[in-house]
Amino acid sequence: MTHPAKDPRIKYDPYWWEAAPRPDLPVPDLPAKAEVAVVGSGYAGLACALRLARAGRQVVVFDAEAAGWGASSRNQGQIGAVFKRSFKQMVDTYGREKTFAIYRDGQRAVAFVKDLIREEGIDCHLEANGRLVLAYTPEHYDTLGRELEVLRKEVGYEADMVPRAEQRNEIGTDFYYGAQLRHADASVHGALFHQGLLDRAVQAGATVAPHTPVTGIHRQDSGFVIETPRGRVAADEVVIATNGYTGSVTPDLRRRVLSMGAYIIATEPLPEETIRAINPNRRVCSDTRKLIYGIRVAPDQPRMIFGGRPAMTETDPKKTAPLLYEKMTQIFPQLDGVGITHAWTGFVAFTFRFLPSIGKRDGMHYVLGCSGTGVAAHTWLGDRIAGRILGANDTETAYDDIPFETRPFYNGNTWFLSAVVRWYRYKDRMAHRPAA
Ligand SMILES: Cc1cc2nc3c(=O)[nH]c(=O)nc-3n(C[C@H](O)[C@H](O)[C@H](O)COP(=O)(O)OP(=O)(O)OC[C@H]3O[C@@H](n4cnc5c(N)ncnc54)[C@H](O)[C@@H]3O)c2cc1C
Known part of the structure; x- marks a missing residue:
């Protein structure tokens, strides 16, 4: 029998593109001059463009x-602020007050994106059902509990601990050792959310030029010249919003x-009773491993959406599908x-700080390095950049003075990634004890 994750009928495009195919926007004639050139049409670029275009x-x-x-248009659609560094590591690096500010900004980003979707009336299956942070070890559960006491007091964090004995009320597995339930977190259909932002940015007057790679950015007078295979555009300001696709042009x-x-x-669509047994409250879930796995139910059909980083090096989703399947059924044997x-x-x-970065380098604004949770963070930070260009007074963030570092000899080629992934995987394997 063919392995379910090797079925020749599997589509190797995002499930989200079924409801929101990549838009077939006409490629516009480029103007000779723009006030602002934004490179990248994801959440960060569009949130920025929307605010700027609305301001004329x-x-x-x-x-x-x-x-x-x-x-x-590819993400899991989990709205939250899941930091890759622990609370303690952040306190050790930045001190308590700065760490609280970073957590507060995580919450601001989550609130911003939920408000934006509601105020704009974007039809993208916003579900404000909270998040389970699933404890991979008993020690992780204890740490989450201790941190929560501080965060509740200092930043008004709205969360509760779910002990292992009650875990089955929340999630149909014994794989984890309890969870922290974060009430403010939410989920969307990420590609429909993107489509809604795109529609509104275009309606507001932004020119969106698909299939137009920026191949060069040069200083000219007090501004810039953007080069593309379809012509040049002079711009007063440039915003780089290319995140994981940042290339040699910058x-x-x-x-x-x-x-x-x-x-x-x-x-495939699952029986409703299977979904009810696995995730009865339709929470988004992430776990506390170094190599995090994300779990949710699709909002439009009763399907499980399961994601993570199962491979050492970048590879084909054909190869990662069976690896993810193995991880999914380890957590939910009932899905075998x-x-x-x-x-x-x-x-x-x-x-390198495992936090998003926002700022200006060589005269260009940038929002980069979502560090995993950009649905909220990058939408919010894209809007902040627009505010800065407009001279608004609501643009400060806790990330502003965190250095945007590099390392000697690093040029963007992540040749060392497989060693890092291998090390994280080893640490995860050593940390976990099979649940009794
Ligand atoms: C599989 C997956 C799951 C994820 N799950 C979640 C999740 O559940 N929750 C969450 O918060 N985050 C999640 N993320 C992260 C989140 O999707 C990103 O942080 C967010 O979409 C980043 O938005 P962005 O606008 O900064 O960049 P992107 O959406 O990546 O857009 C960058 C764009 O820049 C364009 N570009 C690059 N170079 C050039 C150039 N030279 N000229 C013109 N265009 C260029 C690219 O074509 C691309 O479209 C996930 C990401 C992935 C990949």
Whole structure:
């Protein structure tokens, strides 16, 4: 029998593109001059363009591919602020007050994106059902509990601990050792959210130029010249919003981000009672492993969406689908045998600080390095950049003074990634004890 994750009928495009195919926008004539040129048409670029266009600025958004072709139409649609560094590591590095500010900004980003979707009336299956942070070890559960006491007091964190004895009320597995339930987190259909942002940016007057790679950016007078195979555009301001797809056109930024593939599978539609047993409250879930796995139910059909980083090096989703299947059925043995219909990949970017970075380098604004949770963070930060260009006074963030570092000899080629992934995998394997 064919392995369900090797079925020849599997589509290797995002499941989300079924409901929101990549938009077939006409490729516009490029203007000779724009006030703002935005490189990248994901959440960050479009949130920026939307605010600028509404304020009457002439904006051109470039994408090398179809609009939203990058991570913004490929992600799991989990809205939250899941930091890759632990609370303690952040306190050790930045001190308590700065760490609280970073957590507060995580919450601001989540609130911003939920408000934006509601105020704009974007039809993208926003479900405000909270997140389970699933403890991979008993020690992780204890740490989550201790941190929560501080975060509740200091930043008004809204969460509760779910002990292992009650875990089955929340999630149909004994694989984990309890969870932290974060009430503010939510989920969307990421590609429909992107489509909604795109529609509104275009309606507001932004020019979106798909299939128009930016091949050069040069200083000219007090502004810039953007080069593309379809012509040049002079711009007063430039915003780089290329995240995991940041390339050689911005070499100084490229050497500050670590691009890494993330992989997802979608199951066939499952019986409603299976979904109710697995995730009765339709929470988004992430676990506390070093190599995090993300779990959710699709909002439009009763399918399991399961994602993570199962491979050492970047590879084909054909190869990662069986690996993800194995991980999924390790957590949910009851899913063994269910079919897989879609498997896909996309790139995210990390910074060396494992926090998103926002700022200005060589005169260009940038929002880069989502470090995993850019649905909320990059939408919010894209809007902040627009605010900065407009001279608004609501644009500060906790990330502003965190250095956007690189490392000696690093040029954006993540040749060392397989060693890092191998090390994280080893640490995860050593940490976990099979549940009794
Ligand atoms: C599989 C996967 C699952 C994820 N799950 C989640 C999740 O559940 N929750 C969450 O918060 N985050 C998640 N993320 C991360 C999230 O999707 C990203 O942080 C977010 O979409 C980044 O948006 P962005 O606009 O910064 O970049 P992107 O959406 O990646 O857009 C960058 C764009 O830049 C374009 N580009 C690059 N170079 C050029 C150039 N020279 N000229 C023109 N265009 C160029 C690319 O074509 C691309 O379309 C996930 C990511 C992936 C890949």
